[in-house]
Amino acid sequence: MSAGALASRFTALRQARRRALVCYVTAGFPDAAATVTLVQGLAAAGADVIELGIPFSDPLADGPVIQGSSQRALDNGMTYEGALALIGRARVDVPIILFTYLNPLLAAGPDALRRAVDAGAAGVLVTDLPVGADPPREEWLGSSGLAFVRLVAPTTPPARMAEIARHGSGFVYLISRLGVTGERADLPPELPLTVQRLRSATDLPVCVGFGIARRDQATAVGRLADGIVVGSALVAAAGRSIDGAIDLARELRRGLDAAGGELPGAGAPTRAAGEASRATPPA
């Protein structure tokens, strides 16, 4: 699989008017074998994309749940190479993107991305490599054959949103709120407006993450965006039981499916049909 797998997955989703369920798992948590079982279970439960987290010792964008899982994975001996091997072991029909901090990726060497492509990864997302921070390395990631998923934050001004989208592929990951990863009780009130702003800046699919943990939240976000990213809630559940995490994914799938149908302000195919002026926030 490679960049194309992610693009065709989102095209298919839009045609089916179905929202994407993007599930994050930390490679090697609770252990390597359980990660394989979990990835397979999530795919069967209706995940459309899997983010496979490369554990890092100092995950500064993450809250305590993902930090704890990363530490446990490192204690279990998980590495970049080990994470790539899990892709082959899981053999799922769902695009897998590597979710990593820059340092372990750099340490994996100049052909790290080629090895990821060979292992079957479809994309890569680097939490601490914002657009414009390091053009040569961004070029390396952008031309690797993997989709290069970029992040937009609630603080990102509209002009920069467009710039970020231009330098990314696959989908745009919209961080729903300030702060680090972790479950939250409610959705930020300004989210619809932020999604609308981002929509008018790009035709790439928009998936919203950070803090989504429950079925009702999945439905609410599914009404705004192309998909949701769920991380900490799944990792916390997986820490208790793999079956529990898979059940949660099934719940979130139901929540998302309740939000199906026409997507307000979405790009292609809607925009292709000449409805570009939809980019005004709902009253």
Added chain:
Amino acid sequence: MSTLATHDRFGIFGGRYVPETLIPALEALDQALTQALADPAFRSEIDDLLGTYVGRPSPLSTAPRLSALAGAPVYLKREDLNHTGAHKINNTVGQAVLARRMGKRRIIAETGAGQHGVATATICARFGLQCVVYMGTEDMRRQELNVYRMRLMGATVTPVDSGTRTLKDATTEAIRDWVTNVNDSHYIIGSVVGPAPYPRMVREFQSVIGREARRQILERAGRLPHTVVACVGGGSNAIGIFSGFVDDRAVELIGVEAGGEGLDTDRHAASLTRGTPGVLHGSLSYLLQDAAGQVHPAHSISAGLDYPGVGPEHAYLKDSGRATYVAVSDAEALAAFELLSRSEGIIPALETAHAVAWVAAQAGRWQADQPVLLCVSGRGDKDVGQVSALGLGAGEAAGGVGRAGAAGAAPVGETSRR
């Protein structure tokens, strides 16, 4: 594309490797800094505070007995005499004035030895700003006095119990706080580390050390120093004093890192001497890490040097050959702590003691007319509890200098040549 200005790279090092959420804040900070530096009122507000509140200029002292040991006239730049007892306040004053201009009412800081936390709490008390300081629980134990001082001045000290429970994890937590509260908070980073523009900004505020020292030594010694020596944790006191001499190509610049239990053990904090390039806390620099890019825990007896990274400008100075970096062990630093106390009546911070140890061990290196400038980055009151608990430092006075000097000398040379 909004790429970084070249002044935010030091050769290949530096940069801005942070979550997207912080990018607009770093850009706003960069702009505010540029505007402020062009505004004479900003300069004069800082100068006034440095003069009337911090007590600058800090003196340049001679050190007759240390000079005898080193075989060269040693001059001490006395940052230990600043209000709050270290160079850290030069930076916190500058950043707090800037934060106030930017309308930020809440200040975040990380601290290792507690000196930066105290310096931040101090200026926040003075300005009426809310102050939250992150500190590893291991460091809270080692630097209990400073925890009390911060709380006395109204700061909230938040214990950090993850990872190594030291400066690295405190910095990570401080960044997480900033990502969460970026709209109303300013993060006062304590050294020349972090994402751009921090390394350049902190250098700017610490460069007062080098400017003063250059003028003072020209007055007193009638010439430039042969060698300038400073300890390096993140590297702010070293960059501060180096900046006064970096363009004087003949002046040798020496940074002294923490060699911990030895460079051939895995318990040290010598990022430049033993590390490899990597990304931590927003910049690319030398880093203690394993082959998989996982950050290796640092160790030093001194909390302020106990950090696996180092400022990117030092990485550049090392690679370009402009500065040389050496390491001094825990034991050597402890001996030098005692040495400077007994021989000069100056109790240095354990961080500073690393630089003292290196100088004390260099007999024969200099000629009698080659002045050595040593940055006394801070005073050691904060370390007295920790050192006395080790049962060190307060033995019989007999042979104080000679004994401590000898204890400091032999092993130091060995470590720093490795």
